[in-house]
Amino acid sequence: MQIKTILNRVQKFKSFVYGAVRWVEGASVPTLEVEIQPRSNSRPVCSGCGCKRPGYDTLPERRFEFIPMWGSKVFFVYAPRRVGCPDCGIRVERMPWVAGKHRLTEAYAWFLADWAKRLSWKEVAEAFRTTWDHVFCSVERAVSWGREHQDLSGVKAIGVDEIAWQRGHRYLTLVYQIDGHCKRLLWVGEKRTVKTLLRFFRWFGKERSQELKFVCSDMWKAYLKVIAKKAGSAVHVLDRFHIMAHLGKAIDEVRAQEAKEMKAKGYEPVLTKTRWLLLKLRENLTGKQEVKLSELLQYNLKSIRAYLLKEEFQLFWQYTSPYWAGVFLDKWCTKTMRSKIEPMKKKAKMLRRHRPLLLNWFRAKKQFSSGVVEGFNTKAKLTTRKAYGFKTYRAAEVALYHALGALPVPDTAHKFF
Numbered sequence: 195m196q197i198k199t200i201l202n203r204v205q206k207f208k209s210f211v212y213g214a215v216r217w218v219e220g221a222s223v224p225t226l227e228v229e230i231q232p233r234s235n236s237r238p239v240c241s242g243c244g245c246k247r248p249g250y251d252t253l254p255e256r257r258f259e260f261i262p263m264w265g266s267k268v269f270f271v272y273a274p275r276r277v278g279c280p281d282c283g284i285r286v287e288r289m290p291w292v293a294g295k296h297r298l299t300e301a302y303a304w305f306l307a308d309w310a311k312r313l314s315w316k317e318v319a320e321a322f323r324t325t326w327d328h329v330f331c332s333v334e335r336a337v338s339w340g341r342e343h344q345d346l347s348g349v350k351a352i353g354v355d356e357i358a359w360q361r362g363h364r365y366l367t368l369v370y371q372i373d374g375h376c377k378r379l380l381w382v383g384e385k386r387t388v389k390t391l392l393r394f395f396r397w398f399g400k401e402r403s404q405e406l407k408f409v410c411s412d413m414w415k416a417y418l419k420v421i422a423k424k425a426g427s428a429v430h431v432l433d434r435f436h437i438m439a440h441l442g443k444a445i446d447e448v449r450a451q452e453a454k455e456m457k458a459k460g461y462e463p464v465l466t467k468t469r470w471l472l473l474k475l476r477e478n479l480t481g482k483q484e485v486k487l488s489e490l491l492q493y494n495l496k497s498i499r500a501y502l503l504k505e506e507f508q509l510f511w512q513y514t515s516p517y518w519a520g521v522f523l524d525k526w527c528t529k530t531m532r533s534k535i536e537p538m539k540k541k542a543k544m545l546r547r548h549r550p551l552l553l554n555w556f557r558a559k560k561q562f563s564s565g566v567v568e569g570f571n572t573k574a575k576l577t578t579r580k581a582y583g584f585k586t587y588r589a590a591e592v593a594l595y596h597a598l599g600a601l602p603v604p605d606t607a608h609k610f611f
């Protein structure tokens with residue numbers, strides 16, 4: 195069987211035919227070149243308007259990289275014709291194997307983009323002997339095609355989240371669809387300001403925003419403000435994941451401060467290596483951690499009291515009636531305000547301030563699963579961490595859409611997997 199026969203099976207073009215196939219002498223990597231010729235009597239198609247037009251002239255040969263085969267690089271070689279188009283002027287013809295001025299064929303770009311879902315970009319580049327830039331460019335093409343073709347109808351519930359990136363205090367705002375039938379990343383924006391989230395709503399559109407039934411977010415002021423303004427008819431829910439994360443941060447602060455004080459006073463360092471012990475859910479502790487915790491509980495430490503307050507707050511989420519949940523919340527806040535533990539008091543004040551939004555949780559509870567935002571948060575952090583080589587915001591953005599956007603791909607992209 196000839197290579198031409200295989201190519202005609204996997205990627206046939208109506209107005210072009212495969213010509214000679216040859217090895218490139220002296221190439222550093224085994225390289226095959228496959229000639230492409232226009233079918234005789236076929237007229238070139240203008241890349242501007244997509245109409246058949248009379249030929250004008252022929253440009254020098256160009257090489258377009260195709261999917262590598264058996265350890266060899268494969269290039270299509272073709273001398274593009276130019277057309278004299280009455281509407282567009284003199285233009286290069288449309289070539290169905292490539293888009294725009296790219297050097298990678300569409301098939302190869304989709305191939306790399308698909309592998310980039312399973313491996314890091316660096317690994318993909320190494321595996322297929324190509325460059326990081328080519329992988330990035332392929333993923334970027336896949337993402338922009340997917341975002342142009344994605345269906346945004348029927349989005350009823352969204353979750354707004356933020357993640358820190360690049361080790362510093364730089365943030366990304368992420369908006370997810372969290373409906374039961376469809377969960378995906380919808381949008382990524384730089385920073386976490388009012389402007390950031392406004393940009394999301396501008397992109398999402400007024401009509402769709404008004405159809406939102408639930409918006410789930412953290413207590414971050416910028417978000418609260420924009421959500422109230424742009425999705426006023428939705429029930430705004432402060433979700434469990436973010437609130438428990440706030441309490442976790444408070445405990446962390448108390449513990450660090452107390453451990454420092456104890457060390458300064460020369461006490462036994464009972465709090466060292468207890469960070470995760472105090473942050474984890476009690477039911478998730480290992481046997482050894484459980485013993486250590488029981489020991490700790492005998493001390494009357496601020497850290498321990500803060501921990502117990504957090505544990506108690508878990509009960510809040512068990513309620514079904516917003517009314518009784520509210521009663522519980524008030525009692526818990528009063529108790530915490532009397533605890534003399536400043537970081538916890540600060541959190542209690544914050545919860546009090548957002549009482550109505552907190553109770554919305556119970557109004558919306560059965561409509562969507564709140565664990566979704568938490569799950570996405572973990573995956574998003576993993577994606578940006580895996581991509582530390584990125585450096586630029588654009589690369590991080592593209593990686594997130596690619597990994598979490600559940601973006602559509604054209605039918606032809608599946609052919610090679």
Ligand SMILES: [Zn+2]
Pocket residue numbers: 240241242243244245279280281282283285
């Ligand atoms: Zn034209």
